[in-house]
Amino acid sequence: GESVGLHLPTLSVQEGDNSIINCAYSNSASDYFIWYKQESGKGPQFIIDIRSNMDKRQGQRVTVLLNKTVKHLSLQIAATQPGDSAVYFCAEETSYDKVIFGPGTSLSVIP
Amino acid sequence: NAGVTQTPKFQVLKTGQSMTLQCAQDMNHEYMSWYRQDPGMGLRLIHYSVGAGITDQGEVPNGYNVSRSTTEDFPLRLLSAAPSQTSVYFCASSGWDRGASYEQYFGPGTRLTVT
Numbered sequence: 001g002e003s004v005g006l007h008l009p010t011l012s013v014q015e016g017d018n019s020i021i022n023c024a025y026s027n028s029a030s031d032y033f034i035w036y037k038q039e040s041g042k043g044p045q046f047i048i049d050i051r052s053n054m055d056k057r058q059g060q061r062v063t064v065l066l067n068k069t070v071k072h073l074s075l076q077i078a079a080t081q082p083g084d085s086a087v088y089f090c091a092e093e094t095s096y097d098k099v100i101f102g103p104g105t106s107l108s109v110i111p
Numbered sequence: 112n113a114g115v116t117q118t119p120k121f122q123v124l125k126t127g128q129s130m131t132l133q134c135a136q137d138m139n140h141e142y143m144s145w146y147r148q149d150p151g152m153g154l155r156l157i158h159y160s161v162g163a164g165i166t167d168q169g170e171v172p173n174g175y176n177v178s179r180s181t182t183e184d185f186p187l188r189l190l191s192a193a194p195s196q197t198s199v200y201f202c203a204s205s206g207w208d209r210g211a212s213y214e215q216y217f218g219p220g221t222r223l224t225v226t
Contacts, residue, residue, distance in 0.1 A: 034215070043115075043201050043217030044154065089153055097142045097161050097205070099215065100170065101154040 012108045019077040021105045023090035028071060032093035035064055035075045037086045038104070044089060047075070077107075085109045113137050115218035117202050123224045124192040132187040132221050134202030142205045143185040144169070144215070145177065147198040154201060160185055192225045199223070 013019045025033070031052040036044035050057045050064045050073075057064050063076040073090050087104045094100050118133045136143065141162045146154040146169075156169030158177040166177050174196060176188040185204075189196060199222050205215040 043203075043220055044215075045217070046214045049214075097144075097159060098156065098167070098169065099144065100156060101146070103153040 009103070010106045010108070012110055013080045014110050015080060015082060017080055019075075019080045019084070019107060021075045021077075021088050021090075021107065023073040023075075023102055025071050025073060025090070025092050025102075027092060027094050028068075030092045030094050033064070033066060033073050034091045034093075034099065035062075035073075036089045036091060036101075037084075038089065039086045047088075080107075080109050082109045082111060115202055115204050115216050117200075117218035117221050119221060120219065121222050123226065124189070125226055126192060126194060128192050130189055130192070132189075132200055132202075132223075134185045134187065134218060135183050136185075136202075136204040136216070137183065138204060138206065138216065139182060140204035140206035140216075141182065142215075143179065144203045144205075145175070145185070145187045146201045146203065147171065147196075148201060148220075149198050157187065157200075189223075192223075194225045197223060197225045 034049040035047040037047050038044045048059045048062050048064050050066050055066050061078045065074045087106050089104045090102045091099050115136045144159040145157040148154045155171045157175050158169055160166045160179040163179050163182050166179055179185055199220045201220050202218040203215045
């Protein structure tokens with residue numbers, strides 16, 4: 001079946017260091033992937049996305065890498081700040097507008 | 112723009128009661144979705160819609176109905192509430208944002224407790 005999963009449920013990072021959050025997906029036919037950030041008590045917020053015809057996409061302080069060979073997705077956050085503390089979800093569009101979420105990784109930034 | 116709005120913010124139901132969670136968006140987005148999020152878990156897709164008059168089932172559709180009579184509104188109906196439906200419900204809408212990204216916007220959520 002379709003599934004998206006994360007390797008690490010929690011991650012603690014020193015302020016100023018880079019963070020890497022990983023995600024595995026199982027549907028090789030998926031062609032669109034999204035990373036979301038969810039702060040406590042709020043809905044998920046779009047961070048960055050990538051299509052399957054790309055292997056890297058950069059935003060402001062964030063980079064998403066896609067490795068289709070091993071069905072792996074990662075989110076890199078540069079110079080992690082306390083405001084980056086949140087739960088991060090990868091999501092996968094398995095068919096037209098059907099977006100499935102992974103279980104999430106909790107990122108904690110140590111001042 | 113108000114974005115995606117959801118009402119109510121909180122709701123307590125007794126087992127067997129029915130209710131409708133409201134969702135509206137003012138971004139003229141074609142696509143809307145409903146998710147539920149259980150404590151410490153990810154979001155699971157309940158139902159989604161690719162346009163007015165068109166709906167489809169997600170991962171966990173049982174016990175829920177939806178309809179999409181207008182582009183703006185996408186209500187979620189619980190037919191006969193069960194304790195297993197205690198969760199936070201998020202509505203989302205999406206469309207091509209400035210032609211650059213297919214961004215999904217989420218509402219603030221409805222926290223539902225079924226006793």
